[in-house]
Amino acid sequence: MSSATIKKLEKNFMIVLLVVGGIIISIPFMWMILSSFKPLNEAVQMPPTFLPQNPTFENYINLFTNLNFGIYLRNTLIIVFFSFIGLIFNGMAGYAFAKYQFKGRKVIFYTILATMMIPGQVTMIPVYLILNQMGLTNTMTGIVLPGLAVAFSIFLFRQFMQTIPDDLIEAARLDGAGEYYIFFKLIIPIAKPVFAVQAILTFIAAWNSFLWPLIIASDQRLYTLSVGLALLEGQHSSNFALQMAGAAFMVVPIVIIFAFFQKYIIEGFTMSGLK
Incomplete structure (x- = not known):
């Protein structure tokens, strides 16, 4: 395997690693934003939902x-x-x-x-x-x-x-x-x-x-x-x-x-x- 191929693989690996890490870190932030548009009964329901089923601005x-x-x-x-x-x-x-x-x-x-x-x-x-x-x-x-x-x-x-x-x-x-x-x-x-x-x-x-x-x-x-x-x-x-x-x-x-x-x-x- 050539050095150019190795460098390309390393670069792709780092990109994937950063993207996955960024998604993991952003999950709590996205959860906060989406939950702010949920009514109270939906925010506490189990199992929880990621996307609001009945979006509302009532909380704001x-x-x-x-x-x-x-x-x-x-x-x-x-x-x-x-x-x-x-x-x-x-x-x-x-x-x-x-x-x-x-x-x-x-x-x-x-x-x-x-x-x-x-x-x-x-x-x-x-x-x-x-x-x-x-x-x-x-x-x-x-x-x-x-x-x-x-x-x-x-x-x-x-x-x-x-x-x-x-x-x-x-x-x-x-x-x-x-x-x-x-x-x-x-x-x-x-x-x-x-x-x-x-x-x-x-x-x-x-x-x-x-x-x-x-x-x-x-x-x-x-x-x-x-x-x-x-x-x-x-x-x-x-x-x-x-x-x-x-x-x-x-x-x-x-x-x-x-x-x-x-x-x-x-x-x-x-x-x-x-x-």
């Missing part, structure tokens, strides 16, 4: 009419919006650490790096106490404020922006461009890959926000989709179809975002690593 309608998922969605979108505002601030901080010379620059940057080694659960108590002293507990401001600055995001922006030539920035200054104009019209277009990957990761983190809103808010009108889903599982533990609808509503947007923009995630990390 129930989420928004009886279970306040519309409020949870609004709160989640607010967190996503302000997380993107924080993304701009993190980009500015990364640009400042990369291109500006000021006293204490290295100390401040290394301090930010050190915070990356501390688990987020450890800092939640002091952050909560600070916000409590400021009167921001049980408010949307208290929920979104800690997420405006992310150490990893600042680090990634700084590493990428160090690769931008200083001569390019100096040339823009000689042409009379201000610092804000340089950042928004020159730096952001150049750093588009790293902004894209951070935007995607920021969306996923904000969309899935659970622990902090649960800690800081005691009013259910401030809860997010993740917290609402946890409440759904506790209050309607026997209604599997309704739980599948809530889980599908949480997961599908993230899958869609990742499917369309996964190339930016790979490109952003690749370019950051190479440069």
Whole structure:
């Protein structure tokens, strides 16, 4: 048997292996989606059915009419919006650490790096106490404020922006461009890959926000989709179809975002690593 034939067999084997593995991994996801369209009696019947025999949107309608998922969605979108505002601030901080010379620059940057080694659960108590002293507990401001600055995001922006030539920035200054104009019209277009990957990761983190809103808010009108889903599982533990609808509503947007923009995630990390 020739080496070309062996390579072709190996390639075909890997393709079959990946396809089979992908199908096996996707079965729970497909089961969740299909079960969300089943009525309750069909969702719990034995033996179970894979495809819904009597498809219905009743579960999704129930989420928004009886279970306040519309409020949870609004709160989640607010967190996503302000997380993107924080993304701009993190980009500015990364640009400042990369291109500006000021006293204490290295100390401040290394301090930010050190915070990356501390688990987020450890800092939640002091952050909560600070916000409590400021009167921001049980408010949307208290929920979104800690997420405006992310150490990893600042680090990634700084590493990428160090690769931008200083001569390019100096040339823009000689042409009379201000610092804000340089950042928004020159730096952001150049750093588009790293902004894209951070935007995607920021969306996923904000969309899935659970622990902090649960800690800081005691009013259910401030809860997010993740917290609402946890409440759904506790209050309607026997209604599997309704739980599948809530889980599908949480997961599908993230899958869609990742499917369309996964190339930016790979490109952003690749370019950051190479440069």
